Amino acid sequence: GEVSWKTPIQKNAFEIPVAEKVELLLASNAEAQKNGASFVNSNLFQVNEQKYFASSEGSYIDQDIHRIWPTFNVTAIDKAAGKFKTRQAMSAPMGMGYEYMIPKKEDKLVGAVPDMYLYKNSYDMIEDAGLAARQAKEMLSAKSVDPGKYDLVLEPNHLGLTIHESVGHPLELDRVLGYEANYAGTSFATLDKLKAGNFNYGSKLVNIFADKTQEGSLGAVGYDDEGVKCKQWDLIKDGVLVNYQAIRDQVHIIGQNESHGCCYSQSWNDVQFQRMPNVSLAPGKDPYSVQQMIKDVEKGIYIAGRGSYSIDQQRYNFQFGGTVYYEIKNGQIAGMLNDVAYQSNTQEFWNSCTKICDASDYRLFGSFFDGKGQPSQVSAVSHGSSTTRFDGINVINTGRTI
Structure with a gap:
């Protein structure tokens, strides 16, 4: 028989204006540079897979699957020493909608040191980009x-x-x-x-x-x-x-x-x-x-x-x-x-x-x-x-x- 399944999303990433997403990536880049990054590149991967399965055994299955992944690489350079260090995003790719991009206080965890943050079911990309730049600079020495x-x-x-x-x-x-x-x-x-x-x-x-x-x-x-x-x-x-x-x-x-x-x-x-x-x-x-x-x-x-x-x-x-x-x-x-x-x-x-x-x-x-x-x-x-x-x-x- 016919059945269906859908990723339980709250916000469809494909219904969010492209300009809003670009603005978030650019704001993340700016936060990294403000905190000492020499280079930064950021990405937002979004997937919506519409999958229909039919078999000769009588299965008819309709699935609507969503995935999202915000990520970046932040690089700090010490020109005098000829060294560079890169810190990746602490985000995770998730089976969620755009709600993952809206930070919630309860999803923020403290890492090994007081000013190091890790994230659970939502992600603060701008905050993490700034921290990444500071950590990349610290890595140099x-x-x-x-x-x-x-x-x-x-x-x-x-x-x-x-x-x-x-x-x-x-x-x-x-x-x-x-x-x-x-x-x-x-x-x-x-x-x-x-x-x-x-x-x-x-x-x-x-x-x-x-x-x-x-x-x-x-x-x-x-x-x-x-x-x-x-x-x-x-x-x-x-x-x-x-x-x-x-x-x-x-x-x-x-x-x-x-x-x-x-x-x-x-x-x-x-x-x-x-x-x-x-x-x-x-x-x-x-x-x-x-x-x-x-x-x-x-x-x-x-x-x-x-x-x-x-x-x-x-x-x-x-x-x-x-x-x-x-x-x-x-x-x-x-x-x-x-x-x-x-x-x-x-x-x-x-x-x-x-x-x-x-x-x-x-x-x-x-x-x-x-x-x-x-x-x-x-x-x-x-x-x-x-x-x-x-x-x-x-x-x-x-x-x-x-």
């Missing part, structure tokens, strides 16, 4: 990190990418089976690990779930591109691998009889195949704030925002950088750092997870252009988490000369 083992305090807009690469992709069943191999590899998380029923993907605190239903997320739709109603399911429960992401023609391989509802095609003339749903780390159950987490760390680094990354062809050994780094000494922020990247492997990293902030800090990171398959197809996916602590992680200095 910040201390270069001493390599070694640190406890890491990872903010959701950073941790989301690590979740994406080290949990999202390796638990795609087609990658596990080797059906998907040529583009970004297969997976270390092989079938025998699931069948054993005791593979410790992470510590007991780690609960990671997949879904296509979280309101505001990029992956949220009513039905997938095989006509299956979307849902939520566990991937890692109390640290143990319990499931993959699978579609109709795959689930029998893992002894299940119902698709997970995560099949996707980027357009009518592309083949639909298994795509990553939202993959999120559940928040801690006990009240615990970011400030408390920092207070409990003796020697650590707080990392916010995404940066460069690399992961091997089995989604196992990896390296991640970020946007902004702060040194933690004896429970206090000791200043900004430069040249930080951490190296680990997926199992070691997730087993080093010792604390997760509560649900008040939970928010979404997003990948607006996630690629998979050949010919390549692009999909959008979110990753929720709260600020999380990982102990004894190897940190290298990316500014070193060899």
Whole structure:
């Protein structure tokens, strides 16, 4: 029968005058320059996907899907030293309408330092652009990190990418089976690990779930591109691998009889195949704030925002950088750092997870252009988490000369 689903938006971005959007971007650029930026470029991506699905099995599904992503890069230059530093936006791509662009006080969170703001379900682009310029300038004279083992305090807009690469992709069943191999590899998380029923993907605190239903997320739709109603399911429960992401023609391989509802095609003339749903780390159950987490760390680094990354062809050994780094000494922020990247492997990293902030800090990171398959197809996916602590992680200095 005929059914329909629509992203629950409050303001359609395509009904907002272009002049108003341009004005916002230019105001953000001006705020960055006023605060010391040498260069700034800003963008506003908006998507409205009208999708109609009909199948010979009797499904007729009409969906109206909205996504939005405000972003920028702010660069500060020290001409005398011949150096530059760039700070990206702390926004997230969202499955929302233009209401995301209207800042709400309750959606603003304080980061590692008092004048650092992070955002939840709405975004203050102008405010963030000014802060980005000040932070980029501060980076120019910040201390270069001493390599070694640190406890890491990872903010959701950073941790989301690590979740994406080290949990999202390796638990795609087609990658596990080797059906998907040529583009970004297969997976270390092989079938025998699931069948054993005791593979410790992470510590007991780690609960990671997949879904296509979280309101505001990029992956949220009513039905997938095989006509299956979307849902939520566990991937890692109390640290143990319990499931993959699978579609109709795959689930029998893992002894299940119902698709997970995560099949996707980027357009009518592309083949639909298994795509990553939202993959999120559940928040801690006990009240615990970011400030408390920092207070409990003796020697650590707080990392916010995404940066460069690399992961091997089995989604196992990896390296991640970020946007902004702060040194933690004896429970206090000791200043900004430069040249930080951490190296680990997926199992070691997730087993080093010792604390997760509560649900008040939970928010979404997003990948607006996630690629998979050949010919390549692009999909959008979110990753929720709260600020999380990982102990004894190897940190290298990316500014070193060899």
